[in-house]
Amino acid sequence: MSVTLFVGCCLSVSLVVGTSLATDTIPNKQSSIQQKSSKHQASNNETNVQSTKILTRTTNAQDANLQKKALRIGKVLRCPVCQGMPIADSPADMAQAMMKQVFVLLEQGKSEEEIFAFFVNRYGEWVLLAPKPRGSNLLLWIMPVLVLLLGGLAIFAYVVRSKKAPEIRG
């Protein structure tokens, strides 16, 4: 029983370490307070229309490749307002403005890497939805596998022990 408890605690601690590391990579200070009036909420609802406008602009230019590229990039960049969403899917005005900037940069002939660098230079690596697996970020990638392995091993050890126990008694 105590072994199970111990395993449980280990798993919880590992999970919390993982979460705390993730939080370090993402945010660390007081956030902006975003209390919008109903008027602004209404303008937010129109962002899909803006998005369509941006997309139509490229469709009209028959540059499907540019549009595809922009959406691919937009799926990797984090919306600074909604945070859990990529800018390509976010209805927030700021995400739409960033999406527009992606189009501008693509039209200027910038590569995907250059566009990612553009946003990383302004928002930090936080803006990438999948942080690059290097430095302390590596822990984010290794931790889940490590936790799974440790948990599996602990369960295996517990099962083996509980199977052996009756034999000793007998």
Add this chain to the structure above:
Amino acid sequence: MKWKNVLLVLLASIALVVLLAQGFRLNPRAVPSVLEGKRAPQCNLIGLNHQPLALTDFQGKSLVLNFWASWCVPCVHEHQVLQQAALKYASAVQFVGVLYQDNPQAAQAFLQQYGQNYAHATDPNSRCAIDFGVSGVPETFFVDQHGMVVKKHVGPVSRELLEHVLDPILKEDLP
């Protein structure tokens, strides 16, 4: 053996509590600034008087760049604090309000109601907000006279914070 297990569980629990206490003190929505200590981006804004307003216009002066919106409730109180500070530091610090995701008419109405004693401008395509890595309002950037970003503050600024940040900058700026 039993005591050993109890001790292990106790240690693990303490570690868990410490980590949670640390984690809960952080704001999960805040975006860290990579600009502090770096040169401030050069924004080309449009003043509410429809005249172009570039940050380079204020070269050689310390700058307080405040991103705000008329729909932002905390910005109302913050505006009063910034108004007073703009008067207090008028000789050495330029205050600039940059509209964030707002329309100029609403901003004009806001300023008529709450007063205006420093420059305010619109930000076409949110380009300045993107260059400063803004994620919401209010956000304030402090730039010294050499054009370096000294501090980014997320949330409404207080009089104490302005004094705390501006007074050392001004001391350094003295010849």
